[in-house]
Amino acid sequence: MHLCFNGCPSTLSPVSAHASDNPGQLLTGDARHACEAITCLTSPGTPPKECNTSLHKFYSIHHKYAQDTISARRRFLQQCPASAKQ
Template identity: 35%
Template sequence: MKFLTKATLSLAIIGSLSILNAEMATLSNGKTINSLGGDTKLSCEALLCLASPTKPSECEPSLRKYFSLRKPHEKAKFLSLCPKDQNNDKITQDIKGLTGE
């Protein structure tokens, strides 16, 4: 991942956040998903932003919400709101490790 520049990572995060903001998206496998909203959306954005070494301005609302939570179990519960597949539990654990939770 070291070959990616900060600009590339920022564009990737902004693109991912844009997908989260879309009303409806069609995945490459043809499945259609509805947009996320509220804390679910913020949770997914926080996961993306916490995983990135750069923090574009689009990360501000989700990170504000995440860091407003004081107790580790509250932060974990918030991050778990993002819909996930079987690999996301490891991602959540990795992010908690990076943030010292």
């Protein structure tokens, strides 16, 4: 299962991880940001500058109650097709 090409996370070029999808098709929109955020959050060390947009989108999700924030952030990350794979 691949989320990125070319030395990811530094280039952050997510592709769909489902076999039924067109191989090599780039993701766009929130699905792309979700996949990038997963890659950036799980990479060791300081994330590269290419992570800024996706991580900003992730960390800007705030709700009144902490559990609501956690749930909303989880739903955001679940927009990445690879998150559905077990």
